[in-house]
Amino acid sequence: MLTATITTQQGRIDKVLPQLFPQYSRSQFHRLIKSGAVTVNGNVPRAKDQVRQGDLIQVTEPAPVHLDLQPEDIPLDIVYEDDDVLVVNKPQGMVVHPxxxxxxxxxxxxxxxxxxxxTINGTYRPGIVHRIDKDTSGLLMVAxxxxxxxxxxxxxxxxxxIRxxxxxxxxxxxxxxxxxNAPLGRNPKNRKQQAVVPGGRPAVTHFTVVHRYGDYTLIKCQLETGRTHQIRVHMKSIGHPLAxxxxxxxxxxLAGNGQFLHAGKLGFTHPVMGKQLIFTAPLPPVFEKTLAQLDKRGRIQ
Structure with a gap:
């Protein structure tokens, strides 16, 4: 049972709940409200109901779902592991979850x-706290x-x-x-794509130039938010799509195995020890090879 008392939070309960309990998304809370698992002062609310100062919120967490996935003996590049967390360097081309x-x-x-x-993320995303795209390589923290x-x-x-x-x-x-700083949402003209759209979800990406190759630029990006395809869409929006x-x-x-994007640095506070942990992972070989070619020839046709 999760319990919280409204202090300064305002607005619809379905929007306030993810602020109080960030381990669940707004869509998950919609389902919990509909099932009667959420109460306000002992009463089951509607998703659109407004919260008031002093309201007692209680959430009955769903029972863990039995995982019906097939474990597979696939090699992993594990950067760090203990009893609570694991950090893995995902190769380019691997999908994160079914x-x-x-x-x-x-x-x-x-x-x-x-x-x-x-088990919080249900049947198909156990342990997954955040994701990176199939053709993006690099570090992921796993619970x-x-x-x-x-x-x-x-x-x-x-x-x-730190991402x-x-x-x-x-x-x-x-x-x-x-x-x-540009809001992102589904592209109304192509449902497979995200786009900068009015009223989309807030998204902020910071970038720093590392090296210029004439026709290409190598950059470091730091995320404040983690929207789907965020770096890819943001860079395209300013006229510099990913190679x-x-x-x-x-x-x-450039020829390769998808976008040249690598999650090379990851930092977080250990959930039990309280210690700040920071990890790095080198660029994959195809990325390093491409940069060496660009450095040698100035550009690749």
Whole structure:
């Protein structure tokens, strides 16, 4: 049972609940409200009901769902592990969790073979606190217990994590650094894409130029938010799409295995020890090789 008393929070209860309990999303709370698992002062509310100062909120958490996934003996590049958390360096080309079209051979299948995972995210996303795209490589934090999952999710919500990406983009970025603050949502003209849209979810990306190659620029990106395809869409929105990006980039681009985007630095506070942990992962070989070619020839046709 989760319990909280409204102090300064305002607005609809379905919007306030994720602020109080960030381990659950707004859509999850919609389902919990509909099922009667949420009460306000002992009464079951509607999702649109407003909260008031002093309201007692109680949430009956759903029972853990039995995982019906097949553990698979797939090699993992584990950067750190203890009884509570695990940090893994995901290779480019691996899907994080099962979904339509990708029922197996995912990171979750590999993790389940390796160790027990938290159950908060349900059947298909056990242990997964945050995701990166299939063709993005790099570091992910994974929760092995529900306690760890709640802590890591709360840190993401509070924006206290460190998430730094290396990206290679088209064009010559003149500024040495910048911030893109543009709301993101589903592209109304292409449901497979995200786009900058009025009324979308807030999204903020900070970038710093590392090296200029003439037709391409190597940058570091730090995320304040973690929206779907955030870096890919934000960089496209300022005229510098990621090299190799099959969804948002131009047809004439660098050969590789998808977008040149790597989650190279990850930091968080350990959910039990309270210690700040920071990890790094080197660029994958195809990324390093491409940069060496660009450095040698100035550009690749």
């Amino acid at each position: 979904a339509p079209g990708h029922p197996d051979h995912t990171l979750v299948n590999a993790l389940l073979y390796h160790c027990p995972l938290s 092995k217990t529900d306690r760890a999952h709640r802590s890591l999710a709360a840190q993401l919500k509070a924006k206290t994590n 730094e990406y290396t990206a290679l983009v088209h064009g010559n970025i003149r500024e040495d650094h910048g911030t893109i 190799g990006d099959p969804l948002y980039g131009p047809r004439k681009t």
